[in-house]
Amino acid sequence: MTENPDSLKICVLASGSRGNCTLVASPSARILIDAGLSGRRTVECLAGLGIAVGEIDAIMVGHEHSDHVRGLAALAGRHRLPVYLNRETAEAAAGHIPARAEVKIFTNGQPWEIGDLEVLPFSVFHDARDPVGFVIGWRGQEVTVATDLGTPTRLVRQRLRGCRVAVLEANHDPGLLLNGTRPWRLKQRVNSSRGHLSNRAAGDLLAAETGPNLTDVFLAHISLDCNRPERARREVREALKRAGKEHVRVRLTYQDRISEVLEIFDAPPPAPAEETPPSLPVQLELGPFLTKDPAI
Secondary structure, three states: HHHOOOOOEEEEOOOOOOEEEEEEEOOOOEEEEEOOOHHHHHHHHHHHHHHHHHOOOEEEEOOOOOOOHOOOOHHHHHHHOEEEEEEHHHHOOOOHHOOOOEEEEEOOOOOEOOOEEEEEEHHHHHHHHOEEEEEEEEOOEEEEEEEEOOOHHHHHHHHOOOOOEEEOOEEHHHHHHOOOOOHHHHHHHHHOOOOOOOOOHHHHHHHHOOOOOOEEEEEEEOOOOOOOOOHHHHHHHHHHOOOOOOOEEEEEEOOOOOOOOEEEEOOOOOOOOOOOOOOOOOOOOOOOOOOOOOOO
């Protein structure tokens, strides 16, 4: 990734039940949200973006499930990356955290700064000890990350309202989940109030609760066997369109490769200068101007 002093970059290195990890990089700070990939694969993904693992300033952990902490031993131990998590998650994930790791305990709802990024953890409803999502603030722009939540609580809705970018799960299609081969107990867990959002639930949440700042959505934690990526994107796009938000770009994330790299600016980038048209004879009658639709 090229450096730009006026931009923030977001890339989902992987998302799904086999591992979750999201990179948020500003000109002065680079953080990982979750460390669910192996240490080796995390290093490889970062290298593909031109980032050395030692350039990462911190890891934020949302909860203790293995698809969020699998790489902590290598990243916090061998590579000595600081780990931020709340006390309940630290206790539950103790087996993944090396004794020599630099651990920083945060309190849900209390923000702190890493470089020019402000990090605000907020509680979510999921079947873990004390799970959280994160709002990452940069120069008035917000990125809201919530990849595991069975129920969109009032607090989750509030944290989505001001975001420019949302990384939100669209985990399953209810029909594929119901008719799939998973054990009934697992189906009930996924579909419960502490499980995961369906495509429709994700679309309805984004349509109802996001504000006018929203420009981009990454659909995360897409199930490999109980969903289809294009189906998830179609349902979310349709929900946004019904809410008059068809301008919002809906991007996919993947379990086996990184997503697109999204770059946002602290102010909308200036439109490219247009050449001055040649003078026209005064006797000509000008027709209506033709303009290109803005990129969406």
